[in-house]
Amino acid sequence: MMRRILSRLANPQLLALVGVLLINWLLFPNFFRITWQDGRLFGSLIDVLNRGAPVAILAIGMAGVIATKGVDLSVGAIMAVAGAVAATLVVAGYPAPVAVAAALAVGLLCGLWNGFLVAVLDIQPIIATLVLMVAGRGIAQLITEGFIVTFTDPVLIFIGTGSFLGLPMAAVIALVLMILVTLLVRRTAIGLFIEAVGVNRAAASLAGIRSRMLLFLVYGLSGLCAAVAGIIVAGDIRGADANNAGLWLELDAILAVVIGGTSLLGGRFSVPLAVVGALIIQAMNTGILVSGFPPEFNLIVKAGLIFLVLIIQSPLATRIVPVRVPASEARK
Amino acid sequence: MPDEEFALEARGIIKIFGNHVALDNVNFGLRAGEVHALLGENGAGKSTLIKILTGAYQPTTGQVLADGVPVALDNPQQAQKYGIGTVYQEVNLLPNRSVAENLFLGHQPTRFGFVDRRKMERDSREVLKRYGLDLDPSSELGTHSVAVQQIVAIARAVELSGKVLILDEPTASLDRNEVERLFEIIRDLKARGLAIVFITHFLDQVFAVSDRVTILRNGKLIETRDLTGTTRTDVVRLMLGKDVAFSGATGVEDARPMGEVLLDFRNYGKKRSVHPFNLTIHKGEVIGVAGLLGSGRTEMARIMFGADAADEGTLDVSGKKATIARPTDAIAKGFGFCPEDRKAEGIFGDLSVRENIVIALQGKLGWFSALNRDEQLEIAGRFGESMDIRAASLDMPIKLLSGGNQQKVILSRWLATDPAFLILDEPTRGIDVGAHAEIVRTINRLRDEGLALVVISSELDEVVAYSTRIVVMRDREMVAELSGENINPGVIVQAIANHREGPAA
Amino acid sequence: QDISGKVIGFSQIGSESGWRAAETSVTRQQAEERGVDLKFADAQQKQENQIKAIRGFIAQGVDAILVAPVVATGWDDVLAEAKEAEIPVVLLDRGVDAPEDLYLTSVASDQIEEGRVAGQWLVDDVAGADCNVVELQGTVGSTPAINRKQGFEEAIAGASNIKITQSQTGDFTRAKGKEVMEAFLKSSNNGADICAVYAHNDDMAVGAIQAIKDAGLKPGTDIKVVSIDAVPDIFTAIAAGEANATVELTPNMAGPAFDALAAFWADGTEPEKFIITDSKLYTAADDPQGEYDRRKDLGY
Amino acid sequence: MSRSLRPLVATAVIFAIAYALAVMQFPSMFSTRVLGNFLTDNAFLGITAVGMTFVILSGGIDLSVGAVIGFTGVLIAVLISWAGWHPLAAFTMALAVAAAFGGIMGLAIHYLQVPAFIVTLAGMFLARGGASVITRDSVPVNHEFYTWISELIIRLPGGGRLSFIGLLMVAIFILGALVAHRTKFGSYVYALGGNPVSASLMGVPVAQTTVLVYMLSSILAALAGIVFSLYTSAGYPLAAVGVELDAISAVVIGGTLLTGGYGFVLGTFIGVMLLGLVQTYIIFDGTLSSWWTKIVIGALLFLFIVLQRLIFAASAKGEKAS
């Protein structure tokens, strides 16, 4: 048992995360300093959790999509739509729970639309979700009519900036979602079916798996996760910024999932490792910010990190240093 | 004969996958102008040895020599340079490209640096004619049947082989005529001095064309010997390391008491696919399906299982009307289906053996009553044992298993669902003698346990051995139903060949 | 000076910020007031789309073209084409690096001046006291980011007491502004070492204000906030004492443009080549609540 | 008709119908001016899309092309305006750098066995970042060579112009089609997209082909960058953001399967023209607000894909019946 836990901790993703954090610490000695302030924890490490949460939440949904050999480019736009819906509703005087529920429902609907294109019309996922990626942001702007819809609703603001047991609410939500989704896919047969569909859809259908329903489920879940992230981001800045909310975050989410060891060719996937992937990306972003790096170098550092993580993970490296195959270990 | 010069030779080959030794110090020499059969059970390491000889894999240790000179074969391309042409075990061509391009890929005739398509297609037509195929070389390979694809693969390998031709189970999806034609070509090439490696599980074919035989067992070289003066029993004994009686060939048995009617297909069919057919299947019955390649057997099986939905006729299951529009409907009624194309429709390559076994059962149980890992292991372990699945671990990806073991896994997958009716499409294709006998035994056992089975097979001896009735397909139409005395190869061949006036239904 | 019935094409950059949305809606308003048939094309932040739009307008035979150029360079060919087709072109809110005879006039603010006004305010406000400034830049490489940085640096060049200690890009967005400010606070002794934040636009400033509050400090007092654009939300913050100053960039660039066109068509009056809009400074002394009310319906 | 030709025909038919409808509403859309603009304005996208077609045919994807266009533009501008190089020398340099860049991505994809999506995403960050490190400004290019090229136009009756870059795009499409459909390299690309394992066992030089495909894509992206620099007479690090998505859309609308192995270079040409048509239509309409523009583009994208599906499905049925 103990050994299993230990060997699970010794996977490349966690090692990479630790590596990035250590580099941050070298560049910025106060990186690990955490203080207690106004009933919440405060420090760069907490920022990593807080700022990493939206991408982590996107990655939770994206992992399932990628495991079915798909990809969801629309999540950034769905974030904007969900934020816009929630913000306009509270501004129009609806109670926050209604606004949140409506935003989640809209996100789910967007996801199901993607599922419909992929599962029923059989359109390739990149293109199917590209439709909503382009149109979604327009829909969000249509809802906000181009304004940044600022609100003062305490519930929405709490979702974005509050804290629970000293931890940022966004991180808590991400954690809870991660656990729920992991349980959903691993305690039921859904995870196995997702992988089966991703590996061989023809065989899956002959083995009696309803792959269409499953695709609806994963894209729906991805849309729902995007909506959660969208509400958080809106709550964080107390406003729905339809132009910029979630802009290009789909790429970060895909990256997180891939860093988490899920192949873009479908098959084995791990939700918790996708979250770790998101944290790696955020740890690096935060590191650049606190260490005072000139902004022109941000992208280059990011590219370097991707290569590093991928080289660590590549079959070539596993041949030299035998590390555990991450995905199979992540399974219960 | 240590210093004999071989056209192609493998010396002291060891190949280790992870911690599994697939080949253990194997020596293998090929003389020019011989047909050399490479035999062994499923998983013995035949395909692995071939892949090393052709540069697809690198040996862990050991050497490959061409004409006595050590050569480094880093990829299949280099092997082609040495005049080695290969048909790998699974059909490994490009379904998205034209037949002509599949034949000539990498060696296309060119004019002014551009591929000369017209010449390529003309040449293709000629090459294919030698195999009795008359088809449009510019058509997509994927639109043709597996058999045609297999022939194209063979033709390609023959075209490429200046010196050595390697055939890894080339006959698995060929019918008799095509096999005969292949043998003619093999004899012809042999006369021209080519060295030919021939892997098959059909011992008849081994004795029909081969000069020498090398036998592998569990990755070890057992023996290489001349085939003259060797009997089948010798070969089987060497392969298995023990004597076995081939339990299938029971011949005509007394009519068995039939169970009650399980399925009743009435005018069942699908337009443009399978003519409406009538078939009643009882519990405890094996219906053999015979027919030429492309006669529509697979299509019939798919319609029965709902993989393609029937659009006419009715079906009664246990006396009650039933509609089967998709596989889940069929599975709910207790059907199971082992498809013909294992790789494309059967296995989940990256998933473990365990998951491959439990997946259909889990599909039947639905999303929310998941089998936990222990239950999965128990089920997989049970079938692993009873079906004698050879895998280093139940948690290894199934794609690493040999073909025969993969087939056993798929069979186990359906047995785990406790089916009432099983459709097996070519269940013994590409399977060694031992596994073959085992599958035939399993079919008999299942029948005795009261299952109903439909088994499609191109091997008449085999069909005759276990069927209680045989239906014959021709041109996508069920043309005959044979039972009792009529279950013998002679009558079946007649039924397949005859036009219209086949033996009475 | 009636220009009603004229067809005028407007190639807008996009709708990447509230300010730009306001510019679009003000332009539409102005067009409607004057009875102009406005053809609007959104370029989604891409120069190539703007060039396409201008070519499209030419092919359609519009009477005049307004362009808010996304970058300064690369307009020679397409403007020459418009000139050849005898269609006057007016540049809005940014200039271009092209021969001046290729366009009728340019209505724009002076972005360097905006940065200078903001910097001068800070110089005056701290009045000689030491002040470490953190800077939230706009999108890396964008013209306003470069110019506003340059203007600010020019203004504080003379004041050795004012230093920019950290500078990062906040991409002109609230979310990034907040995230970057959080990091600045962490690396400046929880904000104790920061005296002021200079944001290249108000949106980032709004984000930064929230970050400062989250860190337990008082924006506007503990850390001064100065930014550019004068969008409604910053006036709310100024009114609440959470922001100190903003420099106005008016969204009404189209009004002067239409006026110039009207005069040009009426009697061929060549307008001034550069019509510079005001870069007015607003602080708590300028009735922030009133400014907010005046702007809140402009489509920011 | 061969099965794989069908999506191509479908796209062509859709384009013809869509164009006809647009002309009915705005007769001035049928003019040599608009047709000439189609070529000139989409030249860089078209050239990029040719490279993308090869990449997608081989079963990969290249997200770095937009960034390579931006990087190339900056590199050229800096070499010409700051270092005083002759434009042709700068072009050669840019193409060489791009070739190396694409080659390295290809090597990483093949030898590290990392999905192309991720490697080229890293490539995109690298190229975009590299461009901003060289300069943050938009650097103008003022060289008589540029003026000379921009004056190389064939004037058509009715105010239309065939520009050098527009014709260059057409030439690249023709060359691309020849390479894809008539050379061994082309057949290797299709083979790779069909099934890389089979391809390798059939003796396709997989490593070499992969590297060459990404090299080709980067080189063509750099050529597109050169065209872009001629088009705008400047280099700007943020130029051509998101062009990769336009290129992918064009390729897919043109009937090439993203899974690889099926498709035509000519289809991509029609795909590019279709995207151009949509944009031109929206400009001519001139009433759409920013958000409606996005929504309409998304809806049209959806419409084209679905129409193509329907035509494809209908003709597939027709075949079985015969």
Ligand SMILES: Nc1ncnc2c1ncn2[C@@H]1O[C@H](COP(=O)(O)OP(=O)(O)OP(=O)(O)O)[C@@H](O)[C@H]1O
């Ligand atoms: N890439 C691989 N990784 C790990 N193990 C492998 C790999 N390829 C083959 N093996 C294992 O090596 C052994 C030999 O396999 P091989 O395919 O050579 O058998 P074979 O004799 O051709 O069997 P069959 O008659 O069923 O085709 C098997 O146990 C198989 O599981």
Ligand SMILES: Nc1ncnc2c1ncn2[C@@H]1O[C@H](COP(=O)(O)OP(=O)(O)OP(=O)(O)O)[C@@H](O)[C@H]1O
């Ligand atoms: N619409 C059609 N037109 C012409 N031929 C067709 C059509 N549909 C199917 N076929 C051919 O009919 C044959 C029926 O295939 P099927 O796989 O059912 O036969 P089979 O007897 O199982 O043969 P095999 O042993 O090769 O699997 C195939 O060879 C296929 O090419």
Ligand SMILES: [Mg+2]
């Ligand atoms: Mg084998």
Ligand SMILES: [Mg+2]
């Ligand atoms: Mg069959």
